Amino acid sequence: MAETTDIPANPPEQRELRYDPQRIEEKWSARWQTDPKLYAAEPHGSKMKKFYVLEMLPYPSGELHMGHVRNYAIGDALARHMWMSGYNVLHPMGWDAFGLPAENAAIKNKVPPRKWTIQNIARMKAQMNRLGFAYDWSTEVTTCLPEYYKWNQWFFLKLYEKGLAYRKKSKVNWCPECATVLANEQVVEGCCWRHEETPVEQRELEQWFVRTTNYAEELLRDLDKLEGWPEKVRTMQRNWIGRSEGALVDFEIDGWGKKVTVFTTRIDTIYGATSIQLAPEHPLTAELAVADSDLQEKVEDLLREQRKAKESGDIGEIEKHGIFTGHYAVNPFNKEKVPVWVANYVLMDYGTGAIMSVPAHDERDFEFAQKYGIDIRVVILPRRTGEPPAEGEPDEPMLPYVNKDSMLINSGEFNELSNEEAIKKMTAYAEQHGFGKATVTYRLKDWGISRQRYWGTPIPMLYCEKCGVVPVPEDQLPVLLPDKVEITLQGGSPLGNVPEFVNATCPKCGGPARRETDTMDTFVDSSWYFYRYTNAKLSDRALDTATVDYWFPIDQYIGGVEHAILHLIYSRFWTKFMRDIGIVHNDEPVLRLFTQGMVIKDGAKMSKNKGNVVAPDDMIARFGADSTRMYSLFATSPDRELEWQDAGVEGVHRFLSRSYRFVMRNAGVGGSSAAGNGGQSATAELSPKARHIQRKLHQTIKRVTDDFQGRWHFNTCVAAVMEFMNELYAAEDEIAAGKFPAGILADAQRKFVLLIAPFAPYIAHELWEVLGEKKDLLRHPWPEYDPALAKEEETVYAVQVNGKLRGHISVPADSQEPFVRERALADEKVKASIEGKQIVRVIVVPGKLVNIVVK
Ligand SMILES: [Zn+2]
Ligand SMILES: [Zn+2]
Numbered sequence: 001m002a003e004t005t006d007i008p009a010n011p012p013e014q015r016e017l018r019y020d021p022q023r024i025e026e027k028w029s030a031r032w033q034t035d036p037k038l039y040a041a042e043p044h045g046s047k048m049k050k051f052y053v054l055e056m057l058p059y060p061s062g063e064l065h066m067g068h069v070r071n072y073a074i075g076d077a078l079a080r081h082m083w084m085s086g087y088n089v090l091h092p093m094g095w096d097a098f099g100l101p102a103e104n105a106a107i108k109n110k111v112p113p114r115k116w117t118i119q120n121i122a123r124m125k126a127q128m129n130r131l132g133f134a135y136d137w138s139t140e141v142t143t144c145l146p147e148y149y150k151w152n153q154w155f156f157l158k159l160y161e162k163g164l165a166y167r168k169k170s171k172v173n174w175c176p177e178c179a180t181v182l183a184n185e186q187v188v189e190g191c192c193w194r195h196e197e198t199p200v201e202q203r204e205l206e207q208w209f210v211r212t213t214n215y216a217e218e219l220l221r222d223l224d225k226l227e228g229w230p231e232k233v234r235t236m237q238r239n240w241i242g243r244s245e246g247a248l249v250d251f252e253i254d255g256w257g258k259k260v261t262v263f264t265t266r267i268d269t270i271y272g273a274t275s276i277q278l279a280p281e282h283p284l285t286a287e288l289a290v291a292d293s294d295l296q297e298k299v300e301d302l303l304r305e306q307r308k309a310k311e312s313g314d315i316g317e318i319e320k321h322g323i324f325t326g327h328y329a330v331n332p333f334n335k336e337k338v339p340v341w342v343a344n345y346v347l348m349d350y351g352t353g354a355i356m357s358v359p360a361h362d363e364r365d366f367e368f369a370q371k372y373g374i375d376i377r378v379v380i381l382p383r384r385t386g387e388p389p390a391e392g393e394p395d396e397p398m399l400p401y402v403n404k405d406s407m408l409i410n411s412g413e414f415n416e417l418s419n420e421e422a423i424k425k426m427t428a429y430a431e432q433h434g435f436g437k438a439t440v441t442y443r444l445k446d447w448g449i450s451r452q453r454y455w456g457t458p459i460p461m462l463y464c465e466k467c468g469v470v471p472v473p474e475d476q477l478p479v480l481l482p483d484k485v486e487i488t489l490q491g492g493s494p495l496g497n498v499p500e501f502v503n504a505t506c507p508k509c510g511g512p513a514r515r516e517t518d519t520m521d522t523f524v525d526s527s528w529y530f531y532r533y534t535n536a537k538l539s540d541r542a543l544d545t546a547t548v549d550y551w552f553p554i555d556q557y558i559g560g561v562e563h564a565i566l567h568l569i570y571s572r573f574w575t576k577f578m579r580d581i582g583i584v585h586n587d588e589p590v591l592r593l594f595t596q597g598m599v600i601k602d603g604a605k606m607s608k609n610k611g612n613v614v615a616p617d618d619m620i621a622r623f624g625a626d627s628t629r630m631y632s633l634f635a636t637s638p639d640r641e642l643e644w645q646d647a648g649v650e651g652v653h654r655f656l657s658r659s660y661r662f663v664m665r666n667a668g669v670g671g672s673s674a675a676g677n678g679g680q681s682a683t684a685e686l687s688p689k690a691r692h693i694q695r696k697l698h699q700t701i702k703r704v705t706d707d708f709q710g711r712w713h714f715n716t717c718v719a720a721v722m723e724f725m726n727e728l729y730a731a732e733d734e735i736a737a738g739k740f741p742a743g744i745l746a747d748a749q750r751k752f753v754l755l756i757a758p759f760a761p762y763i764a765h766e767l768w769e770v771l772g773e774k775k776d777l778l779r780h781p782w783p784e785y786d787p788a789l790a791k792e793e794e795t796v797y798a799v800q801v802n803g804k805l806r807g808h809i810s811v812p813a814d815s816q817e818p819f820v821r822e823r824a825l826a827d828e829k830v831k832a833s834i835e836g837k838q839i840v841r842v843i844v845v846p847g848k849l850v851n852i853v854v855k
Contacts, residue, residue: 052090242443248439809827
């Protein structure tokens with residue numbers, strides 16, 4: 001139907017038919033701002049069922065990007081759906097406000113980091129409000145404010161008290177670009193996580209560490225509980241924690257009076273060990289090299305190669321090099337002397353930094369032994385004890401043979417044991433004889449949290465000449481970050497240049513003390529921020545346990561998969577630590593996690609360098625916030641990468657325009673919902689078109705509801721809602737002619753508005769008002785569907801073969817003849833009765849009968 005037809009609605013002449021998102025969105029945005037309690041949750045004593053929906057808090061760079069918009073559009077749709085489903089919803093937002101870009105901006109633009117950050121927050125908050133995101137700003141958390149970072153310091157003191165924060169000198173990852181230390185988790189393929197092209201260097205520094213490894217076992221084990229997390233994230237964490245079971249075995253260095261401890265997961269192959277390999281950084285390597293300048297030089301080469309391979313992120317692919325040290329080690333099992341080598345493929349941070357090399361049964365050792373002509377001795381056969389070799393099977397397996405479903409040979413008293421038995425017995429033997437034991441190692445390392453930067457939480461520690469390291473007493477928190485600081489990227493922590501900050505009094509002896517000038521890694525801030533949202537104004541505690549008990553765990557957390565390891569391991573660790581000091585009771589912070597796909601443009605990640613950035617403000621100016629948000633959900637399913645197309649946003653805008661015009665024209669038909677009969681008309685009385693609309697409506701409600709509760713394919717939800725609007729348009733002739741039941745139409749329009757409310761809240765609120773609704777749309781009950789009304793109507797056909805009844809088939813009521821014929825011929829009973837016969841013809845009497853003539 002043409003869209004210029006006369007409008008039967010009342011009063012038509014006054015209605016503006018053109019969809020003007022700017023007018024509508026500004027009107028509602030202004031209205032929403034006047035009610036700060038609009039999105040506030042009920043306090044925790046509420047009888048309502050709670051739902052905590054959370055999107056990862058942004059870094060206040062000053063500008064939202066499309067990745068943010070997508071992330072928040074998903075969370076906002078869910079929050080709105082849950083409000084409409086009757087839940088007490090907590091939907092907060094905050095700012096991960098410490099960090100290096102503020103310092104860089106300070107250097108570049110001469111704006112103090114605090115000022116820059118606060119300005120950016122104001123700007124991004126305005127963008128969020130313009131986009132219509134339903135955040136409860138009364139719970140806003142800004143991590144750079146003393147009322148927040150005071151609690152980082154308090155937690156640090158607790159960690160220190162429990163022996164979970166400690167100081168040690170160690171080789172650390174150093175990004176020359178950031179001019180600071182990076183945690184292992186912040187090194188991505190050998191480069192800085194912020195500077196993807198800057199290789200990370202190693203430096204020796206005195207650092208504060210948090211003992212995350214104390215929780216390695218629990219962090220790993222509890223991954224099994226996280227069924228609401230994407231499997232890929234759980235796998236990434238499992239690999240990162242990297243548990244391996246094995247044994248430590250001591251080899252004496254012959255004639256040296258020292259021993260080297262190797263870590264092996266295959267003690268069953270120890271009789272096949274034909275050399276010992278040390279990491280270039282192993283302390284023994286240095287000792288052996290002291291007396292041998294030639295060796296020392298070569299070790300340095302190996303170390304350089306190893307670092308280079310580490311930096312490029314492919315240590316597994318390193319071309320293997322090594323040097324014989326001239327020394328031998330004694331295998332404690334068979335007293336055999338084997339050469340001690342230093343090799344570039346052995347890492348100091350795996351196991352003990354020393355391995356026994358078993359070339360016959362390990363691929364890397366095999367490659368190395370072949371290259372340097374080291375003995376290769378088979379100690380495992382590919383068959384079980386008592387089994388004869390298969391016919392034609394060679395005496396020895398193809399090497400390297402790494403399988404474990406096999407038995408031992410050439411292994412003294414352990415011959416003919418299976419691998420599993422051998423591992424148990426040989427570990428016990430080593431333990432009995434005092435040269436080894438079973439052990440578990442982890443790839444996970446302790447978390448280095450010291451940063452030589454200004455814009456972060458000061459670490460609340462003091463150094464006194466008399467008393468040594470002294471924690472700042474709790475009642476002196478927060479240690480305030482001074483404002484007047486000259487920021488450079490050279491010469492260590494900028495706080496070191498602020499005498500008022502550095503010079504302090506020792507709380508123990510009253511003498512002079514020096515403050516720690518490093519600040520905390522900003523991942524400390526984000527490890528627990530979501531607890532603070534539940535009681536953001538609390539001034540005497542970090543959090544209120546009863547409130548946290550009510551809200552936690554977070555029901556749905558939404559963010560980028562790039563946080564699968566860093567943030568999501570740290571925050572799991574922090575929760576377990578908080579539980580162990582008795583301030584929370586949950587073991588895990590997040591029940592369900594969703595990682596949305598990236599937003600790209602022209603096949604690449606959006607970046608200023610590539611000039612392919614789409615600015616949310618431009619999209620809002622051209623198409624409105626609703627279209628921008630809805631497009632980011634409609635373009636593809638939220639877990640997939642989204643290739644941004646302006647034409648797609650335009651398409652969504654067209655759909656919203658059509659929807660707007662339809663409701664403006666038809667809002668008055670049948671009056672408000674109170675006057676209409678809400679679609680309760682008996683289906684028998686309805687015209688086919690009205691019944692069709694009713695059925696489509698219930699099908700659409702089912703589809704959207706199911707997706708919210710299941711797979712979150714909002715793209716198909718939005719498509720279904722669009723289809724439904726097309727159906728309404730197709731009925732407009734009948735509506736205009738006054739032949740369409742007013743109750744069905746009123747019901748369809750109301751529910752259509754309810755269905756789009758989570759995706760396009762502005763237009764939904766506007767149309768809700770146009771429909772004469774007085775109650776608040778935000779908390780209006782989500783529409784329910786009636787399965788009976790959603791069901792497709794079926795017609796039963798009798799199927800005859802040569803005039804004799806052979807069966808019945810049931811097909812959708814509007815099925816066409818070829819489909820009915822095909823289904824009749826596919827019926828099992830019919831197939832049996834025409835088997836081997838020739839079909840002459842098939843007659844379909846619509847709605848009644850299929851007759852198959854055969855001979
Ligand atoms: Zn960097
Ligand atoms: Zn002192």
